[in-house]
Amino acid sequence: MTQLEMARQGIISKEMEYVAAKEKVSPEFIRQGVAEGTIVILKNKNRKDSNPVAIGKGLRTKVNASVGTSPDSTSLELELEKLQVAEKAGADTIMDLSTGGDINGIRKEILAKTKLPVGSVPIYQTAIEAIAKYGSIVEMKAEDIFATIEAHAADGIDFMAIHCALNFDVVNRLKKQGRTMDIVSRGGAFLTGWMLHNQAENPLYTQFDRLLEIAKKYDVVLSIGDAIRPGCIDDSLDRAQVQGLIIAGELVDRAREYGVQVMIEGPGHVPVHHIHSTIQLQKELSNQAPYFVLGTLVTDIAPGYDHITSAIGGALASAAGADFICYVTPAEHLRLPTAADVREGVIAARIAAHAGDLAKGVKGAAEWDLAMARARKSLNWEEQMVVAIDRERAEKIRSERAPLNSSDDVCTMCGDYCAMKVVSQYLGVPAGEC
Ligand code: SF4
Numbered sequence: 158m159t160q161l162e163m164a165r166q167g168i169i170s171k172e173m174e175y176v177a178a179k180e181k182v183s184p185e186f187i188r189q190g191v192a193e194g195t196i197v198i199l200k201n202k203n204r205k206d207s208n209p210v211a212i213g214k215g216l217r218t219k220v221n222a223s224v225g226t227s228p229d230s231t232s233l234e235l236e237l238e239k240l241q242v243a244e245k246a247g248a249d250t251i252m253d254l255s256t257g258g259d260i261n262g263i264r265k266e267i268l269a270k271t272k273l274p275v276g277s278v279p280i281y282q283t284a285i286e287a288i289a290k291y292g293s294i295v296e297m298k299a300e301d302i303f304a305t306i307e308a309h310a311a312d313g314i315d316f317m318a319i320h321c322a323l324n325f326d327v328v329n330r331l332k333k334q335g336r337t338m339d340i341v342s343r344g345g346a347f348l349t350g351w352m353l354h355n356q357a358e359n360p361l362y363t364q365f366d367r368l369l370e371i372a373k374k375y376d377v378v379l380s381i382g383d384a385i386r387p388g389c390i391d392d393s394l395d396r397a398q399v400q401g402l403i404i405a406g407e408l409v410d411r412a413r414e415y416g417v418q419v420m421i422e423g424p425g426h427v428p429v430h431h432i433h434s435t436i437q438l439q440k441e442l443s444n445q446a447p448y449f450v451l452g453t454l455v456t457d458i459a460p461g462y463d464h465i466t467s468a469i470g471g472a473l474a475s476a477a478g479a480d481f482i483c484y485v486t487p488a489e490h491l492r493l494p495t496a497a498d499v500r501e502g503v504i505a506a507r508i509a510a511h512a513g514d515l516a517k518g519v520k521g522a523a524e525w526d527l528a529m530a531r532a533r534k535s536l537n538w539e540e541q542m543v544v545a546i547d548r549e550r551a552e553k554i555r556s557e558r559a560p561l562n563s564s565d566d567v568c569t570m571c572g573d574y575c576a577m578k579v580v581s582q583y584l585g586v587p588a589g590e591c
Contacts (some may be wrong), residue, residue, distance in 0.1 A: 162416040164191035170242040176211035177249040197418040199274035206242040206311035213447040218475040218510035222248035231258030246503035252276040274315035279305040280344040282373020299360035320344040320382035321361040322405035340389035345384025371416045378418040386425035406442035420423040420447035427453040449481040463489035464505040
């Protein structure tokens with residue numbers, strides 16, 4: 158049985174108990190959320206020694222870090238280093254998006270090297286293998302697509318981005334209205350090219366039941382890929398995007414009926430004033446399915462700083478109800494990320510997720526901030542470092558300019574004119590004793 162089927166029968170699985178303890182909620186809260194489809198638990202039946210992670214309503218907003226080779230950078234060692242860095246920086250899940258080198262070997266190695274849930278986008282591998290096998294992506298067969306999906310599931314992949322909500326209704330809508338950036342989803346682009354060349358409907362849409370069968374067998378969480386997500390601010394919330402969302406919502410209903418856990422992937426590039434509507438629309442159209450947003454990036458003009466543009470969007474999206482944030486690194490739109498980029502991206506996304514959790518009132522979020530505020534008021538530098546989301550960076554920056562002419566319980570910003578120190582004399586609570 159899948160976690161969804163168990164939850165519906167009133168069974169609390171060991172995975173539900175595990176994630177409940179992590180989230181500091183009751184196992185019954187998790188069971189109910191899974192049964193309703195507002196919570197999913199990432200845990201492939203074939204992965205015996207990984208730790209499940211729950212995503213959804215009432216839970217901490219999770220952060221995904223994507224790693225993986227490209228045709229220009231096929232080093233397994235580098236991707237394993239990025240995996241390690243992402244994990245150390247606090248990523249909740251990893252996605253292997255490899256498109257270069259030994260893709261099967263890399264996936265197995267990543268699954269073996271982490272206990273975090275691992276996701277993938279099987280269409281990447283199918284498309285690449287179609288070029289080797291038939292000379293072109295447009296020659297790939299439906300059999301190839303489903304064989305790759307099954308292979309990923311059998312290996313233990315816990316969640317998969319599948320572009321099953323892309324059909325001719327969406328493509329025709331896109332052609333009719335026109336768009337500044339057309340399609341920026343890689344999977345969406347491969348499938349649209351295939352559909353138009355072959356004048357055939359997307360097999361992932363027409364054979365959705367086949368997909369559900371595989372997902373159910375391994376309890377893989379389907380992440381309905383946002384093939385039509387806006388790739389620039391100008392395309393946000395256009396008719397094609399909304400059409401894709403309507404179809405994704407219909408597929409959510411079918412997956413739930415079949416006993417398959419499902420979430421929806423979202424944009425992308427979204428201006429601040431569209432974020433709330435985007436999240437609300439997804440939640441309404443999918444009966445509150447967990448929402449996995451890619452960013453969201455609130456402006457197009459900052460290459461090199463897209464971990465910041467996406468952290469702004471991620472915080473607002475999380476506050477509006479998004480449940481899962483895919484990190485964006487400073488290398489976005491420029492090149493494959495390095496290990497240092499990965500670290501920066503994970504921390505930025507975690508800050509965004511936490512800011513959203515504060516707004517949503519997620520358990521434990523406000524207490525974390527309170528701990529920092531108390532440590533700051535009492536000028537307890539050791540405690541500030543312990544509580545900091547990135548202790549390494551906080552310690553490095555403080556040590557670069559330690560107080561020379563002032564007492565060492567302050568910092569070099571104000572020295573002995575430290576507001577906390579001064580005011581404590583007049584309020585009668587000495588700094589360090591609150
Ligand atoms: S010296 Fe200024 S910046 Fe530094 S801790 Fe005191 S009030 Fe804050």
